[in-house]
Amino acid sequence: MNLMKRKSIAYRSLQRAEHILYKQKRSLTVDRTAVFFGILKLFLLGCFLTGIVLFYVWSRVEVVRLNYKILEVTKEERRHFMKNERLKIELATLSSPSRLSSMATERFHLKNPKHEQIIYMK
């Protein structure tokens, strides 16, 4: 009971205080600059947070994009590497002594040099 009483007394005294304030009819001054800066701060904070989120999303998209690019370039590199390997074997086959020898004799009608015709270079 005591507690209820105390609560109602407190409520009434509060009403009275408000009443006093209104009775005085003093204008309520609002600091617009502070409000502006407050809103600006909130806006900037919002922008900052949005920026971070957007940056994070962009970075993730970029990572995925670059991964695809790396994959593509890796595939391309492997394709070139395999082509290079194939060409190396082709070169070795084309420059094999048996092929060169038959080409030299049959196509260009060359002959083996005599011993005295050979000049050794330093």
Add this chain to the structure above:
Amino acid sequence: MIHQGFLKIRILAIFFVGIFFFLFIIGRALQLQLIPNRKLAELAKRQYRTAITLFPKRGTIYDRNMNELAVSRKVGSLFANPNKIKAPKYVARRLSALTGISDYKIYQKIKSKKSFVWIERLLGDSVTQRIKEHPMEGIGILDEYKRFYPNQELAGQLLGVVGIDSQGIEGLEYSHDDVLFGKKSSIKMIRDALGRPISFDETLFVEPQEGVSLILSIEQSLQFMIEKELELAVIKFQARRGAAMVQDVRTGEILAMANYPFFNPNRFFSGGRSHWKNAALTDAFEPGSTFKVILSALALEEGISPSERFFCENGFYRVNREAAIREAENHKYGWLSFSDILKFSSNIGAAKIASQAGKIAFSRKILEFGFGRKTGIDAPGESPGIVRPYKEWGLVDLSNIAFGQGISVTAIQLVSAISAIANGGRLMRPFIVKKKIDPKMGEVIETKPQFMAQVISPEVARRLTRMLVRVTEQGGTGFTAAMNEYKVAGKTGTAQKPDLQGRGYLSDKYISSFLGFFPADHPHYAIFVMIDEPKKNYYAAEVAAPLFKQIAILTAQLFPPLSKLVSQMKSQKKAQKKKETDFHDISERESAIKWDKMPNLRGKSMYDVLKFGREAGINIVVRGSGIAVDQCRDEGSLIEVGQSCMVTFKAQTP
């Protein structure tokens, strides 16, 4: 009416049975889930995991000048996941049209319940491309390494072959498989309930470790030319087969090792398997008269002088009651010096020398030269040959072994032995793999020449060399092996082949061989040639010795001995000096006047430019190869003897 007490008991019984089963199931579930069980874990793994083994790139085999002899490269292999193929017959027909493999064969493979089957491995590039252009559900291409031998049959038996999984099965590919193979890698993939692999593209990033590459002591061009000469000789004399080998006497490295008939490792299943083996190492044979070289080394060491004379019994020598020795070609020699016994290849003389030296000493010397055991060459399948213990030798055996019968040796043993004589008695271990290159670290491991034993003293080696030079001189059995440029030391061998079914020797089957080295005054190269069962002619002097000469000429052209280079330099300097001082000779002066101005060398071949350099006495510094495109001095500018001039050459493009 059921008694209520009985009903209660029944309900309780059912309740407890239920509880018991429930607890049993819970217990079993806990046992399976919580207590580790390897067998069950394996079973589970097998259900949701699949592994594909990736084979590494096999190391390349190069010749001594870094020309590729065996290379691996990736080609496509066709596989299928039969679980994903909805219409196997249709897929088989389509694949058959693309690959040329019979559709029945494909269907047999893809109708299985497995999740991975190979349809055809190591396909050609065009087939792989066609399949890639026509993708099908459940059909894929996986890259695998295939071995290529760009020079076809060149050194085929020596290189050997690899199987479908890149494992070496013959030759150097087999003996060096542990280093050439590299390290396998296995990619494990998790598959879903339908057996589909998840994250299949991982194959792109997992690279197995490449194998070690080998650089051989073989020289590609020399090997090719020797093979060609060997082929010509075998065909000319209608022989069964032939072998030839060149060894550097100072280091023991093998420069060429040829066998005929050839073997192409690119098509190793076509042709008989007998062609795979490297007969120069694997086949032991009775050497015949070439073995007299070993006897002569012993005789010189035992103090027998080259001029000491032996009576050669006029061509017929009865060793004991049952056995008699005759000379080849029914020669009837009387008294011959030891040196002439070698020169004319007298069997009776050799038998007498052997009996004078004694079987214990002869047996010891044979073993010291490395016969009867493997030489330790780094190629597989080497035979130790057969040398019976001297305790089993009778008088006939001793006489026969003196001229190379009753003993089996390999070509590599013979060439190593002659190399030891050429090398001042120093027996070197023959080797083929000159260097090994680790692809990861780039580390190069070089094979060091390995000294085995001092088999004869340098003095004995020198005296024996002089005796062997006489063999290739006028009147000697090896006269046809003599070269114009260099002195040759060597010995012929015409050996009858033993009858493997019965006793004795076959009257119509011979092995014709020549064993020697050159230049005799500064030995560099030892050569052994062998023609097995020549039909047209069988005397080594006419079959093997000319082949030796051809091979020696080719070797000298590609590897000019130092003496040749020195003499060429000397003659060049002499010519220059003569040009500088000798102005009395009108023709010389004219020649000097002829080249007092620089000609236009552009468009000329290297041979012509070097010829001009020699004639004008100026030192040509060569840059590049092909046709001359630039010269250091302008056309018409004055030149002086002894000047240097750089000439740039460039390959002509068609």
